Amino acid sequence: MIPRTKPEVVAIVVAAGSGVRLGREVPKAAIEIAGIPMVTRAVQAMLGGGVDRVVVAAPETWVDRFASSLATFADRVKVIPGGLMRQDSVRRGLAHSGECDIILVHDAARPLVPPFVVDRVIEAVKDGAAAVVPVIPQVDSLRRIRRSLTVAADRSAFLRVQTPQGFEAEVLRQAHANSGDKEFTDDATMCEAIDVPVTTVPGDGLAFKITEPMDLVLAEVIARGES
Ligand code: C5P
Numbered sequence: 001m002i003p004r005t006k007p008e009v010v011a012i013v014v015a016a017g018s019g020v021r022l023g024r025e026v027p028k029a030a031i032e033i034a035g036i037p038m039v040t041r042a043v044q045a046m047l048g049g050g051v052d053r054v055v056v057a058a059p060e061t062w063v064d065r066f067a068s069s070l071a072t073f074a075d076r077v078k079v080i081p082g083g084l085m086r087q088d089s090v091r092r093g094l095a096h097s098g099e100c101d102i103i104l105v106h107d108a109a110r111p112l113v114p115p116f117v118v119d120r121v122i123e124a125v126k127d128g129a130a131a132v133v134p135v136i137p138q139v140d141s142l143r144r145i146r147r148s149l150t151v152a153a154d155r156s157a158f159l160r161v162q163t164p165q166g167f168e169a170e171v172l173r174q175a176h177a178n179s180g181d182k183e184f185t186d187d188a189t190m191c192e193a194i195d196v197p198v199t200t201v202p203g204d205g206l207a208f209k210i211t212e213p214m215d216l217v218l219a220e221v222i223a224r225g226e227s
Pocket of ligand 1 (some may be wrong): 015017057082084108110
């Protein structure tokens with residue numbers, strides 16, 4: 001249960017992925033968008049949306065560099081080494097999350113997430129949801145692969161999941177403790193595996209994940225337009 005007095009909210013920003021798919025030598029989260037590294041933008045969005053403290057999971061050899069680029073927020077941000085897979089990075093973040101009531105998990109690869117989405121996720125957990133995901137509608141038509149053919153699928157039956165995802169701290173800790181070596185694409189799925197219902201809130205197009213080089217171009221244009 002979340003206490004009625006002001007609950008402590010921690011965000012784990014997973015930023016330990018490589019930049020391989022973007023064709024870069026530096027880790028993806030270190031890439032600058034309109035002069036500001038993705039990881040810094042992600043941290044700013046968390047703090048702007050009502051998070052009290054942030055744990056950043058960085059690539060092992062980049063911990064010091066990430067910490068110095070986040071030095072302005074040093075009293076509220078801790079940088080730690082991430083793990084091999086995303087869920088390992090979250091797990092390491094959990095080990096450094098300290099005493100708190102609500103935990104958000106956010107991809108640094110979604111640097112333009114608006115703070116109001118962060119706030120919306122926190123509020124849903126405060127209102128009693130144990131696991132919360134921001135979602136947006138599926139805009140493309142979908143086809144399901146069936147043997148060597150494909151058949152039309154009803155796109156209104158699907159939603160696209162973004163981050164930050166929000167959790168009662170104990171629920172997320174339990175989900176990770178129970179997950180063993182099984183691979184999960186996100187933390188809400190891990191909670192569902194221990195029968196925790198997942199609540200949705202509206203996400204936002206700006207929380208898109210930077211994966212391909214074209215996504216970087218789009219993010220740059222949007223960020224320049226905002227500054
Ligand atoms: O690779 P992808 O973009 O799906 O990764 C999602 C997020 O997970 C990114 O922010 C990435 O930095 C993070 N990640 C991580 N540790 C890993 C792999 C990915 O923190 N081992």
